[in-house]
Amino acid sequence: MSDSASTVLVIDDDPDLRASVGRLLRSLGINVQLFASISDFLASDLPDGPTCLVLDIRLPGQSGLDLQRELAAAKREIPIIFVTGHGDIPMSVQAMKRGAIEFLTKPFRDQDLLDAIQLGLSRDSARRETDKDLAALRERFGSLSPREREIVVQVARGRLSKQIAHDIGIAEATVKVHRSRAMHKMQAGSLPELGRMADRLKLVPYAPQRS
Template sequence: MRNVASTVYLVDDDERVRVALARLLSSTGYLVKPHSSAEDFLSHHDPAVPGCAIVDLMLPGMDGLGIQQSLLSGAVHRPVIFLSGRGDIPVSVKAMKAGAVDFLTKPVEASVLLAAVSHAMDRDLEARREGERRQSIEKRLASLTPREREVLTHVAAGRLNKQIAADLGTVEKTVKVHRGRMMAKMGVRTVADLVRLVSSVNAWQGKPSRPEPPTGVGP
């Protein structure tokens, strides 16, 4: 049974709905954490727990969209599936633009809900893997000396050792030493691997995938 260890946060003020959906999801192997209000959910929510959230749109107090915005404002990318007692196209469009996995109308068919949850779990797993990869790369970048970071930028831009040496005002032998240490710390063996890694970092930061190296100064 897939996603056995994944958690579904279920937020609905209707107890009958919570019980019915919790029973369905539990029977499929998910761990369900039910909440009757947005405030209760947010006070107990743990972003580190893998899974998704099924949220009723019309809640007393803070509504479903409020939950979504609260998570996003806290940089929490929890996949959210919205449930609504009526079709509301403008609201559903707003929710989907903000990253909702799906917007379903009550009463929802079991197969439709489970398919949406499965998709949400896949999205959560992918996001967590990407987050771990990003943290790993950032940790490796932080281990570089200022000179090694300069060399990295030049190498990723396709510069040869002798060109880098001229730009940085040093000798080629010194560049080779910095380059070797930099490649080892970054955990890459080829320039192509380094370029892909740098492109990922630049994409996260909204920078060009392969910027021109800075002009160098003396060692």
């Protein structure tokens, strides 16, 4: 499956609901995978492209909330839309606090489900793009020489070229050469942009200022 293809995963033990949601999504050209249980879902391979999960709260064995916790613990970031025929306020609050997109009570309107799915797929697509950009940034940083990396970190700390030169015992002109090469390899158009890249890579640990 290509990265651009979106898929909706549906976990519900009600075969009629699964079939209904499956028909609805396929009629709109949306890829869908249907599961009767969490164990069936966990035994499957996740799609490569943007994904969201339509998940029943009450299921045999594990509950939907249990799966939400399990996915979070495993750092598997899948937007979740909860559906239930037995929803209550505490359950809804718990699900939303943990990052659920929506909490729909059966019977729900098709449009409400589709709106939630569109939001979930959009969020997952944006997250994947961010992750892709960060991976490329890490790769560019990895291409730097040890000295270039050292100077990037010092620049990110706000050190001037003459201060860096004094700290590591080389000429200021040499610092500027290394810095220029590092900026070229990192594809940074300016020092502030290089600093933002360093922030994204968390090269400089945050230290709260003392009052």
